[in-house]
Amino acid sequence: MTAREGQIGKTRTGILTAFKKHWQLHVLALPVLLYLLIFSYAPMFGVVLAFERYSVAKGFFGSPWLGLKNFEFMFKTQDAWRITRNTVLYNIAFITVNTSLSVLLALILDEMYIKRLSKTIQTMLIMPYFLSMSVVAIVVYAFIGPKGVVNTMLKALGEPGNTFWYTYRPLWPFLLVFISAWKGVGYTAIVYVASISGISSEFYEAAVLDGASKLQQARYITLPHLRHIIVIMLILNMGSMFRGDMGLSYNVTQNTGELYEVVDVIDTFVYRALKDLNDTGMAAAAGLYQSVVGFVLIIVSNAIVRRVDEESALY
């Protein structure tokens, strides 16, 4: 094996020989490589848009240079603080609620000893994961729209039942966190159930011999085993700390202007700046702000994790 490794690409003339020998592998990699170059790497250079007044005629690299004007403009609006705050707070809430709920559900589902019931319940819990956000938006509308079930029930209770929930701000932070949990927890719980069933039963046998209760087994065996996968998911989530959910914040709220204060996130802001205001510069600036902070966050959190618990690090 080592002899062969030495053969490939290690000597000076070897690079060309290696390429000739393995040209078919390069061909197999080509479609994805091209795709990424066009749709992922070219846009990375396209971030110059954030520093100029883009015009279609003059193109990416010929448009007038503005320096940091677009950023100044964006940070001077009150929106900058609002979208940053909302994006981060929603993500913290989503991560905390979804992770703890799915671990809890996984522990329970794993303990239920009528396995067929447990499987059926899992099938039902994961169902919302397969709904599109457009469908979720209408499901929500069925509940809290003007004629929705909530108002119908309020009427039945003798209330007026004519609240327009789509402009009622206090409801939305809770509602969005709830919807996110409803849609995502079943899926993550099943991932955890699968990793729990992968834990060797020897650990539990030893624990039982030592007289450990079920709760102690969960605390000292199951949870530590889930740690790696939880930490990896957390690091990945860190990178998207600055990424809002268009589905929740735009589609489910039906882009209602009165709700921007409590639901607007960076992504919805970028979308509106681009499509409604046609302000390419500011939209690109907000997008770059989002990407750079996300990049820093993922690098930093991974570095910290590597210090504390090397095995759980992402790379």
Added chain:
Amino acid sequence: MAADSTETSSFDRINRIKPLTNMIFSVVMSVVAVLTVVPVALVFIISITSSLSLTMRGFSFVPLSTSFVAYESLFKTGSQLVDSYIITIEVTLLHTVLSVLIMTMYAYVLAQQRFGARKFYTFVVFFTMLFSGGLVPSYIINVNVLHIYDTFWILLLSGMVGTFNIIVLRTFISTTIPIELFDAAQIDGASDFKVFFRIVLPLSKAGLATIGLFVLVGKWNEWFTGMLYIDNPKLVPLQTMLTRIQQRIDFIKNNSSLASSPDGMQMLKNMPSEQTRMAIVVLTTLPVLFAYPFFQRYFIRGMTIGSVKG
């Protein structure tokens, strides 16, 4: 069934929760599971609620009377629905096949432990997970450089390569296909193409099916690309159509001056009724919901291979 009973070892039988705890868990979890599914049932119920019941009672789990008018009218006049159905099916199928094929090809390259350029290729795909140019540069490139705004191509191509899926496929290939098989093939003088198409593809069917299903469902449910790039009614995907209808109606209703103007009233009249919108939801979601239980095995397998560290 048989598998379930053999799975339970004698140790598991000793180390069980108490029957009462199990009972409580079962009841609580069953209630949670039913509550999870109920919202979707509501949409179906509204779609068959009669207009009379809707005016008298609003949306309700128990309508006063039912009617299938919404479905009838959709089948009679649903040309937009048919167009959207056709484009969504075309895009979804073609996208899934191409996406899975090129990602598997790439994953196979990443699985070649002894291939010197492997590190380069791994980095190229991994880095896209860390940093992205953002929505605007992509948008400008797609619109002004590639000129694929409002075309079939943007629908087909968007989201075709997923880092996570590639990592899962690579893990799948390197764990299910023994490396000796590659060696044997090479000694027999088989080229990389031959190994890939004759050995890897057939042996990875389960992995391909799993990823394929995820890609399929993801594409079927995609709404944002359509919102961003599509104007031509012939090309509007199902989910985008749903969101557009919903937002347009709300826009008119929220503008009281517009809603009470003759123009606004005319527009509202031409919009699909609430039952019809719910019927569209049912028709767009049924394929996915029906397919899911049959493929549950694959989905769960996919989710769990994905959790293996890359």
